[in-house]
Amino acid sequence: MKKAFLLLFVFQLSLIxxxxxxxxxxxxxxxxxxxxxxxxxxxxxxxKLTEPLVARVVYSRPQKAGRTIFGELVKYGEVWRIGAxxxxxxxxxxxxxxxxxxxxxGRYTLFAIANxxxxxxxxxxxxxxxxxxxxxxxxxxxxxxxxxxxxxLALESLAMTFDKxxxxxxLVVAWDxxxxxxxxxx
Amino acid sequence: MKRTGSLLFFCCLLFACNxxxxxxxxxxxxxxxxxxxxxxxxxxxxxxxxxxxxxxxxxxxxxxxxxxxxKMxxxxxxxxxxxxxxxxxxxxxxxxxxxxxxxDEPWRLGAxxxxxxxxxxxASIQxxxxxxxxYIIYCVPHTDNWTIAINTNIDSWGLEPDxxxxxxxxxxxxxxxNNSLEYFTIVFEDNNGTANLLMAWDDAEVRLPFKF
Numbered sequence: 001m002k003k004a005f006l007l008l009f010v011f012q013l014s015l016i017x018x019x020x021x022x023x024x025x026x027x028x029x030x031x032x033x034x035x036x037x038x039x040x041x042x043x044x045x046x047x048k049l050t051e052p053l054v055a056r057v058v059y060s061r062p063q064k065a066g067r068t069i070f071g072e073l074v075k076y077g078e079v080w081r082i083g084a085x086x087x088x089x090x091x092x093x094x095x096x097x098x099x100x101x102x103x104x105x106g107r108y109t110l111f112a113i114a115n116x117x118x119x120x121x122x123x124x125x126x127x128x129x130x131x132x133x134x135x136x137x138x139x140x141x142x143x144x145x146x147x148x149x150x151x152x153l154a155l156e157s158l159a160m161t162f163d164k165x166x167x168x169x170x171l172v173v174a175w176d177x178x179x180x181x182x183x184x185x186x
Numbered sequence: 187m188k189r190t191g192s193l194l195f196f197c198c199l200l201f202a203c204n205x206x207x208x209x210x211x212x213x214x215x216x217x218x219x220x221x222x223x224x225x226x227x228x229x230x231x232x233x234x235x236x237x238x239x240x241x242x243x244x245x246x247x248x249x250x251x252x253x254x255x256x257k258m259x260x261x262x263x264x265x266x267x268x269x270x271x272x273x274x275x276x277x278x279x280x281x282x283x284x285x286x287x288x289x290d291e292p293w294r295l296g297a298x299x300x301x302x303x304x305x306x307x308x309a310s311i312q313x314x315x316x317x318x319x320x321y322i323i324y325c326v327p328h329t330d331n332w333t334i335a336i337n338t339n340i341d342s343w344g345l346e347p348d349x350x351x352x353x354x355x356x357x358x359x360x361x362x363x364n365n366s367l368e369y370f371t372i373v374f375e376d377n378n379g380t381a382n383l384l385m386a387w388d389d390a391e392v393r394l395p396f397k398f
Contacts, residue, residue: 023371023386026274030243033271033299041299041343053341058246058271061239086246086254128266130254159236174236 029062029084036162036169036184055184056091057110057171060084061157069176074114079122079132082112082173083158087129096168097185098123099144108141112173112180119180120145121171149179242275242297249374249381249396267398269304270323270383272296274369282388283327292326292335294344295385296370300324301344303336310397311336314354321353325385325392331357332385332392361391 035041036055043049062084067073074080082088090110096103103123111122111132125139151174158175168185248254249268256262275297280286287293295301300322309316320340324347326333339351363386370387374396381396 023367024245024247024373026243026276026369027245030239031246031271032237032240032244034237035341041341044341045343045345056341058244128248128254128257128269130258133258134260153235155234155236157234157239159234161236172236 027060027085029060031058031060031085032160033058034161037164038162053093054096054169054186055093055162055171057088057160057162058091059088059110059158059160060086061159062175064154064156064176070114070178071116076115077113079111079113079135081132082110082160085130087111087126087131088160089127090123090171094186098142098182101142103141111135114178114180118145118147119173121180121182144182146180146182149181151177151179153177240273240298242273244271244273244298245372246271247373251374251376265306267305267307268309268374268381268396269306270301270372270374271304272301272370272372273298274371276369277366277388282390287327289328290326292324292347294324294347295372296344299344300337300339300342300347301372302340307398311354311394312356314356316354322347327360327390329360331359333357334392334394356394358392358394361393363389363391365389 034057035053037043037049037051037053040049040053040056060083070076088110089107091107092103092105094105098121107127109124109127109129111124113120113122121144123141123143124135125141126134126136154177155175158173160174161172163170163172163181165183165185168183170181170183173180173182247270248266250256250262250266253262253266253269273296275286277286283289301324303321303323305316305318305321308318316336319338321336321338322340322342322344324335324337324344326335333355334357335347335349335355336353337347337349337351338353339348342348366388367386370385372383372385375382375384375393377395381398382393383396385392385394
């Protein structure tokens with residue numbers, strides 16, 4: 001009898017859990033967005049813009065959570081989505097140049113291959129995709145290899161930002177104690 | 187005794203169930219600011235010098251539902267139809283009305299940036315045609331219905347929408363549920379071959395129907 005009661009409760013509870021899970025929960029690796037110029041939407045409503053929107057990146061932010069990131073979680077030499085969940089999206093609102101090559105305005109997917117001392121950034125035409133599981137090198141637009149920097153800070157969450165440079169800006173990707181910068185020019 | 191035992195078990199299970207949910211929903215954030223309408227970004231205890239993790243994290247929903255996963259599984263070979271990018275404020279013990287939102291005042295349907303609606307194909311909403319393109323979407327909640335506005339002032343912060351850039355406004359009923367949904371949620375739902383954009387928070391649910 002006790003068993004029957006318990007079974008009933010288990011059944012009801014699993015129903016409660018199911019109902020509670022029909023809408024998507026907040027992700028462990030929350031999504032975020034960065035712009036060049038930095039903070040573009042805030043500047044826009046404050047009428048403080050000095051240059052038009054050039055680039056935006058939409059990515060998810062996994063946590064270090066006590067793990068060794070580079071060389072272990074992110075394996076050296078393998079294509080990585082630079083984030084979590086959906087592949088990272090980079091959009092250019094005007095033509096830019098990366099590694100000397102003209103990149104037309106448009107939406108792209110951003111991947112990277114991490115190595116011990118360098119990263120290869122990949123800009124690829126296959127958008128709206130999940131992870132790097134169906135990565136197709138035939139759809140690459142450009143690959144650019146950069147040397148990385150080691151930082152003193154072990155960053156808990158993956159971060160992306162754009163830094164102004166002379167003649168353009170850098171896409172800066174940082175996680176754990178690694179920082180990689182991809183130069184982008186006009 | 188039997189009853190007490192079952193009740194105890196019930197409590198344990200409920201706790202386990204909640205815990206499981208918590209793992210999915212909550213992150214250990216120290217909230218610096220509880221005002222999700224302020225343009226400031228809350229930081230985790232360890233300061234991230236590049237970009238702090240937001241107290242109202244961003245999220246994205248596609249139509250077809252889960253499009254990127256379908257694409258990965260090769261079970262779709264057509265482009266996506268629509269996508270929404272929004273930030274997810276949470277109740278933190280408050281009630282949606284009037285502690286977070288006020289009736290008859292516009293709300294960005296999220297937090298931080300204005301909520302973005304991307305249409306990859308012309309759509310029709312309540313028999314009005316909306317051309318493919320990038321838009322923002324916001325609402326004006328009323329007691330029995332919400333006004334949903336589609337607007338062209340893209341890449342803007344969500345406060346004070348510029349109504350002169352409205353493309354269309356729609357009135358949709360609001361449904362009261364028995365739930366209290368902690369995080370604001372926007373998701374596309376399938377509705378017999380058409381799409382509903384479901385907007386849900388606390389005990390309020392609103393659906394905007396799309397045809398493609």
